[in-house]
Amino acid sequence: MLVAGNQGCRTAVVTFCETQSSDVSTDSDEDEPRMFPEKPIVSSDSKKCFRCHKWKGFTEREVGIACGAKYCINCVLRAMGAMPEGRKCSTCIGYRINESKRDSLGKCSAMLKRLLSKRQMDEIMELEKSCQANQLPPHLVSVNGKRLSLRELVDLQSCAYPPKKLRPGNYWYDKVSGLWGKEGHKPCQIISPQLAVGDTIKKDASKGNTNIVINNREITQVELYMLKLAGINCEGDVCFWLSADGSCQEEGMNNVVGKIWDKTTHKLLCHALRLPIPPASANSSGEEVRNGLDAGDPCSTVSKKLNKLLLAGCDQSGTSTLFKQAKIVYRVPFSEEEHQNITYTIQRNLYRYIAILLEGRERFEEEYRVEMRKKRLDEPGPSALPDLIEEEIKEENVYSINPRLKNFSDWLLQAMMLGNLEVIFPAATREYSAVVEELWKHKAFQATYQRRNELEMLPRVANYFLDHAVEISKVDYNPSDMDKLYAEGITSSNGVASMDFSFPNPTQDSYMEAVDQYSSSMRYQLIRVHASCVGKNCKWLDMFEDVDLVIFCVSLTEYTEYLEDYNGVCTNKMMESKKLFENFVSHPAFAQKHCLLLLNKFDILEEIIDECPLSECEWFQDFNPVISRHPNSKTSNNNPSLAQRAYHYIAVKFKRLYNSITERKLFVSQLTALEADSVDGALKYTREILKWNEERRKVMRDWTTESPEASTTLEASTIT
Numbered sequence: 001m002l003v004a005g006n007q008g009c010r011t012a013v014v015t016f017c018e019t020q021s022s023d024v025s026t027d028s029d030e031d032e033p034r035m036f037p038e039k040p041i042v043s044s045d046s047k048k049c050f051r052c053h054k055w056k057g058f059t060e061r062e063v064g065i066a067c068g069a070k071y072c073i074n075c076v077l078r079a080m081g082a083m084p085e086g087r088k089c090s091t092c093i094g095y096r097i098n099e100s101k102r103d104s105l106g107k108c109s110a111m112l113k114r115l116l117s118k119r120q121m122d123e124i125m126e127l128e129k130s131c132q133a134n135q136l137p138p139h140l141v142s143v144n145g146k147r148l149s150l151r152e153l154v155d156l157q158s159c160a161y162p163p164k165k166l167r168p169g170n171y172w173y174d175k176v177s178g179l180w181g182k183e184g185h186k187p188c189q190i191i192s193p194q195l196a197v198g199d200t201i202k203k204d205a206s207k208g209n210t211n212i213v214i215n216n217r218e219i220t221q222v223e224l225y226m227l228k229l230a231g232i233n234c235e236g237d238v239c240f241w242l243s244a245d246g247s248c249q250e251e252g253m254n255n256v257v258g259k260i261w262d263k264t265t266h267k268l269l270c271h272a273l274r275l276p277i278p279p280a281s282a283n284s285s286g287e288e289v290r291n292g293l294d295a296g297d298p299c300s301t302v303s304k305k306l307n308k309l310l311l312a313g314c315d316q317s318g319t320s321t322l323f324k325q326a327k328i329v330y331r332v333p334f335s336e337e338e339h340q341n342i343t344y345t346i347q348r349n350l351y352r353y354i355a356i357l358l359e360g361r362e363r364f365e366e367e368y369r370v371e372m373r374k375k376r377l378d379e380p381g382p383s384a385l386p387d388l389i390e391e392e393i394k395e396e397n398v399y400s401i402n403p404r405l406k407n408f409s410d411w412l413l414q415a416m417m418l419g420n421l422e423v424i425f426p427a428a429t430r431e432y433s434a435v436v437e438e439l440w441k442h443k444a445f446q447a448t449y450q451r452r453n454e455l456e457m458l459p460r461v462a463n464y465f466l467d468h469a470v471e472i473s474k475v476d477y478n479p480s481d482m483d484k485l486y487a488e489g490i491t492s493s494n495g496v497a498s499m500d501f502s503f504p505n506p507t508q509d510s511y512m513e514a515v516d517q518y519s520s521s522m523r524y525q526l527i528r529v530h531a532s533c534v535g536k537n538c539k540w541l542d543m544f545e546d547v548d549l550v551i552f553c554v555s556l557t558e559y560t561e562y563l564e565d566y567n568g569v570c571t572n573k574m575m576e577s578k579k580l581f582e583n584f585v586s587h588p589a590f591a592q593k594h595c596l597l598l599l600n601k602f603d604i605l606e607e608i609i610d611e612c613p614l615s616e617c618e619w620f621q622d623f624n625p626v627i628s629r630h631p632n633s634k635t636s637n638n639n640p641s642l643a644q645r646a647y648h649y650i651a652v653k654f655k656r657l658y659n660s661i662t663e664r665k666l667f668v669s670q671l672t673a674l675e676a677d678s679v680d681g682a683l684k685y686t687r688e689i690l691k692w693n694e695e696r697r698k699v700m701r702d703w704t705t706e707s708p709e710a711s712t713t714l715e716a717s718t719i720t
């Protein structure tokens with residue numbers, strides 16, 4: 001067991017947290033999505049165990065998914081340790097997997113299954129599939145001759161009908177019909193059409209030699225055969241347009257010459273020729289059927305449009321909480337992967353909170369001793385022998401713990417100092433839940449917990465989880481929706497998370513019902529992007545130029561918070577948010593987009609505003625609220641509270657800033673992301689903005705046709 005001196009531990013904890021905050025600073029050097037290095041395949045005798053070098057013949061073995069080392073039953077657990085990234089040797093943690101092993105992700109050998117319990121095995125296999133290092137790197141996939149960006153890969157993998165078993169390689173994609181294949185080969189699948197991934201398709205994408213072109217691609221012999229059998233006249237060098245619903249039109253002609261997916265016999269034909277057919281649950285337009293919303297809807301052209309909302313903000317602004325709350329409010333289930341990720345995040349955070357408490361315990365114990373010594377020396381009468389006093393002081397006190405718990409404490413603090421808590425937990429959770437229970441019941445830990453407010457490093461939310469510490473540390477812990485909401489950070493493999501949702505149908509109020517039913521058929525996509533993922537100068541924002549609205553989140557508590565850089569220079573977090581906001585809104589990708597600013601954590605602002613004046617932040621020096629003397633009118637409408645005034649003042653600051661950059665109007669809303677109604681209200685506001693924008697465009701169109709010169713005036717008057 002590793003043991004660290006107290007002093008070392010204390011410094012270490014501080015260093016750890018500083019690194020965390022500077023990591024997330026917007027000045028991050030992280031210009032690209034994180035790349036994991038490749039590990040060369042080990043060369044060894046394939047019949048010998050890589051660790052004990054004994055000849056095994058290998059009827060049973062487990063293979064490392066990064067370096068390919070093979071291990072026998074006696075060595076596998078020692079070589080692979082806690083397996084936080086699945087079946088990798090301990091030295092391969094943080095390395096990419098070998099691509100030839102991608103098919104085997106999540107599938108372990110019977111040998112490993114015998115060595116571990118089912119639950120442990122499931123947990124390790126889940127980690128193997130979901131951890132960052134094991135994800136497919138976007139630059140290894142090329143579509144229509146262009147390497148994918150991270151965003152394109154996310155779009156491709158999260159669409160309704162993604163490519164099956166996507167591997168590194170070169171693919172072609174016909175965006176109109178959704179046909180998808182390997183470069184130089186016939187189509188192998190029909191995926192969702194109209195995805196903005198890769199370049200435009202090349203004529204020779206599938207190396208066809210038939211002189212028949214479909215959607216700009218010369219088709220292969222087998223496809224031509226299928227067209228003929230489907231009764232489509234392919235005489236001469238014809239060019240067709242094939243839409244996602246299978247209707248085939250000759251280029252330049254306005255008549256459908258055939259519908260290739262309509263007849264079951266045609267589909268059977270495709271099966272026989274090993275050509276793909278549309279996914280079973282896609283409707284006739286090739287789109288996914290969502291809760292029957294699109295079917296027979298008179299506003300179907302509108303309802304089919306997906307309104308994309310981009311959500312971003314500095315770290316700790318609450319984007320993650322908003323995203324999770326939206327999932328809960330609009331009943332978008334957490335995927336199994338998200339569920340696992342959040343469970344692990346909560347468990348890992350629990351150990352971080354415990355480590356902070358244990359570090360506090362050491363400090364309190366030391367302070368207690370210093371005080372005791374002082375008291376004894378100050379006692380009147382014949383002064384006791386210093387040696388005797390020292391002996392007495394060393395004796396147990398309320399903050400003392402037994403050697404077993406001390407060992408655990410030293411080990412945990414050491415792990416935190418080395419910054420490898422992330423690697424150890426949650427895989428090690430299964431071993432330490434008994435210790436957590438013992439620790440939790442211990443009087444020293446409880447005494448420290450009572451004084452948790454004195455521990456600056458302990459985040460507010462820690463209370464919520466520490467209250468259930470024993471339950472959370474158990475292997476079979478299953479977080480509730482509330483736990484998920486409070487969990488610090490939702491990890492997605494690449495910092496981008498996305499969810500589709502619709503506003504639910506209202507049940508009362510006949511007038512609003514008509515309005516809302518129209519909009520409940522509209523679909524929305526909320527894309528949350530981590531500030532650290534957009535790179536310096538927001539370089540990666542180009543990837544999001546097709547969004548309809550930008551939502552920028554700022555925490556109202558930031559004016560009291562500071563970021564410290566490597567040179568020890570402190571910056572007020574609100575100034576950091578201001579800088580990121582400026583970079584975002586002035587980015588060319590968003591030149592024509594509307595922006596909604598959400599000022600979050602209003603509940604905390606209300607708590608702290610009396611103690612912490614806004615002037616703590618240099619940008620807010622001129623906040624001079626007129627305070628009412630009337631005792632009962634604190635929050636009435638004509639006399640808003642200090643927090644409300646502060647909110648309005650900050651909103652105006654951002655509005656002016658936005659207008660000075662874009663000459664447009666900024667939409668602002670208050671938010672408490674931990675409250676469901678507040679998130680529902682904020683997202684409904686995005687719907688209003690989009691609807692208003694649509695109306696404005698309509699009026700503009702009408703005006704332009706009627707009176708072209710008037711449109712310029714209207715444009716100018718509506719955007720400010």
Ligand SMILES: Nc1nc2c(ncn2[C@@H]2O[C@H](COP(=O)(O)OP(=O)(O)OP(=O)(O)O)[C@@H](O)[C@H]2O)c(=O)[nH]1
Pocket residue numbers: 313314315316317318319320321322459461485486487488489490530600601602603604671672673674675
């Ligand atoms: N009291 C209060 N706490 C909030 C609110 N919104 C977020 N938080 C807390 O603030 C912390 C940071 O919120 P996150 O949602 O993780 O913020 P984020 O940094 O944008 O997201 P990640 O980078 O994924 O962690 C979490 O502990 C949240 O529980 C709020 O409105 N009120």
Ligand SMILES: [Mg+2]
Pocket residue numbers: 315316489
């Ligand atoms: Mg965060």
